[in-house]
Structure formats: structure tokens, C-alpha cells
Amino acid sequence: MNKRPVILVVMDGVGINKSDFGNAVALANKPTLDKLWNECPHTQLRAHGLAVGLPSDGDMGNSEVGHNAIGCGQIYSQGAKLVNENIETKEIFESKTWKELAENAKGHKMHFIGLLSDGNVHSHINHLKALIAQAKEEGITEVRVHALLDGRDVPETSALTYVDDIESFMEGLNDDTFHACIASGGGRMQITMDRYEANWGMVEQGWHIHVMGEGRQFENATQAIETYREELGVIDQDLPGFVIAKDGQPVGTIDDGDSVILFNFRGDRAQELSLAFDGDESFDKFDRVKNPKVMYAGMLQYDADLDIPHKYLTEPPKIKYTLTEELCKHGIKEYAISETQKYGHVTYFWNGNRSEKFDESLETYVEIPSDVIPFEQRPWMKSAEITDQLIEAIESGKYDFLRTNYPNGDMVGHTGSLPATIIGVESVDLALARLIKAVDKVNGILLVTADHGNADEMYDKPKKEGALIKSKTSHTLNRVPFIVYGADVTLKQDDSLGLSNIASTVADLLGVAPNEHWNESIIEK
Numbered sequence: 001m002n003k004r005p006v007i008l009v010v011m012d013g014v015g016i017n018k019s020d021f022g023n024a025v026a027l028a029n030k031p032t033l034d035k036l037w038n039e040c041p042h043t044q045l046r047a048h049g050l051a052v053g054l055p056s057d058g059d060m061g062n063s064e065v066g067h068n069a070i071g072c073g074q075i076y077s078q079g080a081k082l083v084n085e086n087i088e089t090k091e092i093f094e095s096k097t098w099k100e101l102a103e104n105a106k107g108h109k110m111h112f113i114g115l116l117s118d119g120n121v122h123s124h125i126n127h128l129k130a131l132i133a134q135a136k137e138e139g140i141t142e143v144r145v146h147a148l149l150d151g152r153d154v155p156e157t158s159a160l161t162y163v164d165d166i167e168s169f170m171e172g173l174n175d176d177t178f179h180a181c182i183a184s185g186g187g188r189m190q191i192t193m194d195r196y197e198a199n200w201g202m203v204e205q206g207w208h209i210h211v212m213g214e215g216r217q218f219e220n221a222t223q224a225i226e227t228y229r230e231e232l233g234v235i236d237q238d239l240p241g242f243v244i245a246k247d248g249q250p251v252g253t254i255d256d257g258d259s260v261i262l263f264n265f266r267g268d269r270a271q272e273l274s275l276a277f278d279g280d281e282s283f284d285k286f287d288r289v290k291n292p293k294v295m296y297a298g299m300l301q302y303d304a305d306l307d308i309p310h311k312y313l314t315e316p317p318k319i320k321y322t323l324t325e326e327l328c329k330h331g332i333k334e335y336a337i338s339e340t341q342k343y344g345h346v347t348y349f350w351n352g353n354r355s356e357k358f359d360e361s362l363e364t365y366v367e368i369p370s371d372v373i374p375f376e377q378r379p380w381m382k383s384a385e386i387t388d389q390l391i392e393a394i395e396s397g398k399y400d401f402l403r404t405n406y407p408n409g410d411m412v413g414h415t416g417s418l419p420a421t422i423i424g425v426e427s428v429d430l431a432l433a434r435l436i437k438a439v440d441k442v443n444g445i446l447l448v449t450a451d452h453g454n455a456d457e458m459y460d461k462p463k464k465e466g467a468l469i470k471s472k473t474s475h476t477l478n479r480v481p482f483i484v485y486g487a488d489v490t491l492k493q494d495d496s497l498g499l500s501n502i503a504s505t506v507a508d509l510l511g512v513a514p515n516e517h518w519n520e521s522i523i524e525k
């Protein structure tokens with residue numbers, strides 16, 4: 001084949017849903033995507049569950065596992081599954097890190113910070129329960145939970161379900177020798193869980209709330225959630241930070257001698273807090289004011305090359321034979337671009353959770369700064385700016401393989417706003433129309449796909465007839481499109497095909513042999 005360049009577009013969160021009900025993809029005016037789908041070779045790919053290394057087919061896909069699978073052509077057991085296994089076999093509690101942290105916490109406090117839900121994208125509440133129960137077994141007397149409220153990987157106002165669940169679990173363990181409770185928290189899009197340095201201010205706020213116990217005080221998490229909901233009318237991910245206090249005193253500040261575990265297994269939104277805890281005096285992302293001497297560990301190591309964090313409880317998947325590495329071996333020049341919110345998706349996640357380049361001389365990475373405002377207010381996000389630069393790169397003739405991620409379907413989809421998400425999808429469609437012209441100019445190939453669904457289901461299906469329709473902010477279990485423009489190929493139509501079949505397909509189109517470890521190409525030979 002060997003027609004170059006090949007350009008791969010990931011339309012983040014744009015899945016295929018036969019029903020039009022609350023389907024922002026179907027409801028969008030998207031002439032280019034429709035034309036591509038109707039006139040070009042296309043197929044559907046699995047982007048969830050076992051096909052991307054998650055524990056079960058009930059698990060929706062997400063950006064990490066999706067980009068890992070696309071970028072390495074294989075299916076690896078992912079964090080969610082590895083942590084399950086590590087806890088089931090109890091090996092996690094035999095690890096040197098757990099033992100050190102548990103020993104250290106005796107006579108001090110053991111803190112667990114993380115996303116409190118069963119979304120299984122960044123964390124799982126069952127993992128937290130296992131850690132708390134074992135802390136008691138070890139003879140630790142004081143446990144404090146710093147609960148980040150989800151509403152993004154689970155229903156938008158479900159926080160109290162998880163708060164009630166963890167509180168009754170802790171109540172069942174609490175006695176004369178052991179005391180566990182929630183000490184602080186807040187919505188995950190307000191504090192602590194920033195990613196790719198989009199807004200360090202979120203982490204700084206989280207630091208004040210969790211570490212210093214500085215923030216608005218409440219008697220308990222339920223009171224905080226109910227008060228903020230009433231005052232602000234926002235969904236869980238946007239609830240402000242809160243501190244639980246008794247007689248004006250925070251119940252669980254993080255102090256010298258304590259142990260701290262971030263129980264999230266996914267890396268993007270876990271790195272910044274890890275850097276703040278692990279960082280020495282030279283840490284300059286924000287003024288920590290108080291920097292207690294604690295032992296800190298992550299549930300996983302989030303970036304092995306950069307050693308973030310230094311201590312961790314579960315070995316991450318060691319993703320080998322990535323597409324980037326293979327293409328570099330063939331001297332193929334690569335270009336990756338997205339805006340901040342998804343920049344790490346086309347670099348760090350794409351390359352098997354490595355932030356470093358394989359070959360400086362062959363790879364160019366470009367980041368367009370994202371807006372720091374709610375995306376339903378700017379649903380077009382930076383799609384035009386990404387497209388401007390991508391077109392320039394395509395037309396420069398310098399690159400053989402170019403990739404991008406348009407975040408709109410996903411980032412706007414997570415806000416739960418159907419009208420805004422329709423505009424988000426339409427922005428991506430406009431971008432595709434512009435890209436096609438550039439691809440034609442250089443006689444290249446355009447591949448269009450997605451990493452998982454989101455915009456394709458903006459309403460939760462009502463459980464009973466006549467029940468209130470609620471917005472759905474999370475991803476979906478739907479298949480994603482895979483379209484080839486500019487190459488006369490026949491694509492396989494097989495229900496088992498998934499995102500891990502894309503790497504071999506890209507190699508085929510570039511005229512290089514796919515790595516022997518990769519899953520088969522989608523192209524019929």
C-alpha cells in the first residue's frame with residue numbers, strides 16, 4: 001500500500017448508538033462524518049470491557065485503556081483488573097510499600113485519598129473498603145478518608161450513595177481500638193484531580209482541604225453535599241471542597257508521621273497530587289504552605305519512567321511493543337497534537353503511559369492550551385486551533401504518521417448538556433471537513449475512530465415508564481466507528497474486532513510489517 005501520510009483522528013467519546021434518544025451524535029448536523037460513513041470503507045470496533053483489558057464486559061471504556069489499546073495493538077490487563085487481582089490474592093498487603101506505610105501509620109493516621117465511586121475508571125470503592133479493613137487488621141487506630149465526589153463516571157448526583165456506603169462500612173469496623181471517618185472532600189472537577197497541568201489551582205485547593213484542613217467546615221459529608229447542592233444547584237463533580245470538623249477543629253488533617261495512600265489506579269489525574277506529596281523543597285507548582293513529613297504511595301505507579309510516585313502498591317501493566325516504538329524503528333516521522341485536556345492521551349496514554357519520547361528526532365508533539373472554564377460554555381473547545389496546526393503539519397510534508405484527539409464529544413458529553421454536546425460533535429465534523437481537503441492535497445489517508453462512547457448517550461435510560469429523564473455524564477458501552485478515507489481497502493466486519501486491531505492496520509497502510517505481538521489488521525487481504 002504505502003501511501004503517505006496517514007492521519008488518525010480519535011473523536012474522543014463519539015460512539016455508535018442505534019437509538020436517537022438523547023444521542024448527541026445522531027442529533028448533530030454532521031455532513032462530513034455522515035458522508036465518510038456512507039461512502040468509505042468502515043467497520044465498528046469494541047472499545048469497552050474485555051476488548052480493552054477491563055475486568056468485565058459490563059465496564060465502559062475510557063480514554064486510558066482506549067488509547068493504550070490503539071497505541072500498542074494489544075490487550076493488557078489494566079489497572080482496574082490488576083488491583084482487583086492484587087487485592088483478591090492479598091498480595092497487595094504483602095508488598096513492601098503496604099508494610100512500610102502500615103507500620104508507619106501506627107500511632108499516627110492512615111489517610112486514603114481518592115475518587116469515591118464504583119466507576120472503575122480511576123478507582124473503585126471496593127478497593128478502598130479492602131484497604132480500610134486491612135488497616136484495622138494491622139493495628140492502625142486512626143483512618144481518614146478524603147473523598148473526591150464523582151458524578152462523571154457514575155450518575156451525576158449519586159455521591160450520597162457512595163458516602164452512605166463507605167460510612168456504614170466504616171461504622172461496622174469502628175470500635176474502642178479503631179476509628180475511621182471521612183475527613184474532607186469535594187467534587188473531582190473542583191479539587192485535586194486536575195490532569196496534564198491544565199489547572200494546578202485545583203490541586204492547590206485540594207491540598208488546603210485535605211492536608212491543612214482549611215476550607216468550609218461541615219459536621220459530615222452528607223451535610224456538605226446537601227448544603228452545596230441547595231446553594232449552588234451543581235452536580236457532584238462540581239461540588240466545592242469541604243472539611244469535616246468537630247467543635248471547629250478539622251477531624252483529619254495530614255500531619256508529620258502520617259501515611260497517605262492515593263487509592264486511584266489511573267494515572268492522568270493522579271500525577272499532580274503525587275508530585276506535590278513526593279516533591280522536595282524544589283517543588284514550585286504552588287506554595288504548599290504546610291508540607292508534612294509523610295509516607296506517600298499511589299495505588300499504582302502512574303509513570304514508571306518518571307518514577308511518579310516513588311512508592312506504589314500495584315505494578316502497572318508493562319506495555320511493550322508500542323506503535324510509536326515500532327514506527328520509530330522504521331524511521332517513520334510522527335506528529336501528535338491535541339489540546340491540554342487530551343494532550344497526554346495522544347502522547348502518554350498512546351505510548352503505554354510513558355511521557356517521554358522514544359526518538360526526539362522522529363517525533364513532534366504539540367499541545368494547544370485548553371480553556372479553563374466549564375466546557376458546555378465553549379463546546380467547540382480548541383477544535384479549530386488543533387485543525388489549523390494539524391493541516392499545517394500535513395501539508396508540510398515532514399510527517400508520515402500524524403495523530404490527534406478531538407476532546408469535544410467526551411469533555412462536553414461529561415457536562416451532561418445535550419445541546420452543548422451536539423455543538424461539540426458538530427465542531428469535530430467541521431474539523432474533519434477541513435482535514436479532508438488537506439488529506440486530498442497531499443494524497444494521504446485519513447482514519448477516523450473513537451476511544452469509547454459518551455456523546456452517543458446523553459440521557460440515562462429511565463428505569464420505569466414515565467420516570468424522570470436524567471442527564472448521563474459518563475461513558476457508554478457502545479462500539480465506535482473505524483473509517484478509512486483515501487485508500488481502496490476492504491475492512492473486516494467481525495464483532496470481535498476492537499481498538500487493539502488499529503495498530504496493525506496503521507502499519508499495513510504505511511507499508512511496514514505489523515509487530516508480531518499485535519492483534520490482526522482490520523484490512524481484508
Ligand SMILES: O=C(O)[C@H](O)COP(=O)(O)O
Pocket residue numbers: 012061062063064121122152153269410414
Ligand atoms: O477523567 C475523566 O475525565 C473521566 O473519568 C474519564 O474520561 P476519559 O477517560 O475520556 O478521560
Ligand SMILES: [Mn+2]
Pocket residue numbers: 012013062063064066410451452
Ligand atoms: Mn476518552
Ligand SMILES: [Mn+2]
Pocket residue numbers: 013063410411414454475
Ligand atoms: Mn471521558
